[in-house]
Amino acid sequence: MSGLPSSRRVAAPAEDAPPPRPGGIAARALGRGTPDYLEKLNPEQREAVETLDGPVLVLAGAGTGKTRVLTTRIAHILATGRARPYEILAVTFTNKAAREMKNRVGDLIGGVVEGMQWLGTFHSIGARMLRFHAELAGLKSGFTILDTDDQIRLMKQIIQAEGIDEKRWPARQLAGHIDGWKNRGLAPKDVPEGDAHVFADGRGRKLYAAYQDRLRTLNAADFGDLVLEPLNILRAHPDILADYHRRFRYMLVDEYQDTNVAQYLWLRLLAQGRRNICCVGDDDQSIYGWRGAEVDNILRFEKDFPGAKVIRLERNYRSTAHILGAASHLIAHNESRLGKTLFTERADPDATRVAVSSSWDSEEEARAVGEEIEQLQRKGHILNEIAILVRASFQMRAFEDRFVTLGLNYRVIGGPRFYERQEIRDAMAYFRVVAQPADDLAFERIVNLPRRGIGEATMKVLHDRARARRIPLIDAAEDIVETDELAARTRTALRDLLASFERWRAQLAHLRHTELAEIVLDESGYTGMWQADRSAEAPGRLENLKELIRSMEEFDSMLGFLEHVSLVMDVDAQAGADAVSIMTLHSAKGLEFDTVFLPGWEEGLFPSQRTLDESGRAGLEEERRLAYVGITRARKRAHIRFASNRRMHGLWQTSIPSRFLDELPEAHVDVTEETSTYGGYGMNAYGASRFDSRDPFQNTYSTPGWQRAQKNRSGMSESAMGGYGNFSGPKQSQRYIEGELVAKSTAASSAYARGERVFHQKFGYGRITAIEGNKLTIDFEKAGQKRVLDSFVERH
DNA sequence: TAATAGAAAATTTTT
């Protein structure tokens, strides 16, 4: 997209412009009483569509027709002539959702919607805004968008430049902090003192500033900037904000529960104009807190937008009463929620309850699921309607292994996306250097790929020169090959490479970009490198490169393609053959299947111990929402499983059933006893009481198997674990306790102060360098810097 | 500069 001067493009229609004339569909809609698109809605949905003025929050439970409301609302606005397509701001989180919205609005109004320029993801709309006003953010309109990989490489350089030990302060971690700050709408100067101290002894803020500086020099923005910079521009320039206020007659937001602070501030600022904002979301499905999403945004909506109308969609069209009953009862254990209860009007007498069963270990778990799937298959169920939803991707392997032996078709959804694969990123880096020579990050990525003898030492020379003269790396390279600073061999290699780029760039104008792409990959030796590679994945990588070239055909220029890739990082997974889907719970949000298997419901894994440690009670609630999302994916059958033993990072761990199992209502659940599991040991030392203490629901199953499990669990003493050397008993105990302690103390701030000397059982003596809630960053005398919970240290 | 051996770290991931 070319950046035109902003005023023209953004100029809103004059205030006194005549309202858009109702034509075609609109006339039909107005002329004949109720248009038929409204008649297909239930009363709540219809209210959500027809309440067009003022702020509206639609709390849409799972399977209650959320997308239908959103798309019908847009169609209604257009059909009644209240706004033109380009006067509607409609934001989603994924490209997929944006695409679907566009298509469905098109279906409703009978044709393709043209001109909805402001329908898209937060990031693509942010990028669009930022290109109009790039100079206000210190960028040029043609800025490049960096992805996570580029970000981390860049931060690595900055950390090195600052002379900070990379091992103690990994770039990844810094990237996480900076991302978090951007998510919260903070510029480097706004980062609170305490926050700045979590990284590199207080140099966090400085590094953030240096990173932003570097981005400006590279004329680049990262994903966070695509939201943060437009927000800053709107904050600083009331005239621009007013322009947008005039323009956006209606605003719609999908998945509002997933918005972060920056996105929220951006929306709020824009909504201050006409106040016609409609947010659709489900607080019970907020599962991206770890990525900066604030459930609070949705919980607070009525306060933020006084006079807001809240509409609840609770009529579920997806699942059986048993599934809804189980999910509703589970999620009712959360305290921070607005409260909804899903119900269904359909009665299906032969609906099955939610099944809970157990296995000895993950292999047996996979075997059992495999068998059940084969049974379903014999009964005529298709595999496309079956999904296995796991908490963490390492769980997938057992299923894949098993399904391969069974010859059962499966597909893994998620995982590294097409454009994130190494070979694709490498190829893209070549294209970037051809199209935008100043792209240092891309240049660095491929200078020595395939190996050309241009190693670390040479790069240092290039970097020094580039920095000294404030020129891009490639220009520095041009200079240096004219001198004798480099060994003859490396100089020749570098000169050849530069000449190649020169040649390709000359062809940019008169060759088709797909053809040029092939030439670049061939002549650079990149394709050859993979052809010579004898490893198992090489053929697949070559195939991916071909696919990349194929996908370029849809674009008319190299630049157009590069722009697309940076924002639309997904390629549709082709449906293909009948297959079982395996994916994480996170990637299952928004999908539905007849049958859903939910394996691995064990303490530590689900709820994830790490989440509990990091986010305490809030983390536990988010895990519970994840469980809720999992169950509500099922239309007809949900099978929950847990295993008594699981191998994690190569070590066997005994596990105990997830507390979420205790939170399911007996009336909707069938617990199956599987002989191999309750053989005597397997349960561990923790009393059932641990779950009961604050459980208002008092339900544990009366099934013999479950009762026995509970008994075993409480009857077993710590010493009884002693005989099983490779089951790490003590670790278990610590695990659980950590979770509880955190849960209790999250709200309160730590009792320790910075600079205090403390003692830790494992790490010895150290001094506190930073405090974040109940997490302390401590510089240990022997063990170096660690982050630990305050409950594990004592004053000294 | 490149290959190799050894150590450290291992969720979830819309853009």
Place this chain on the structure above:
DNA sequence: TTTTCTATTA
């Protein structure tokens, strides 16, 4: 256990 990164050596 496996993968990924870093320090060492040829």
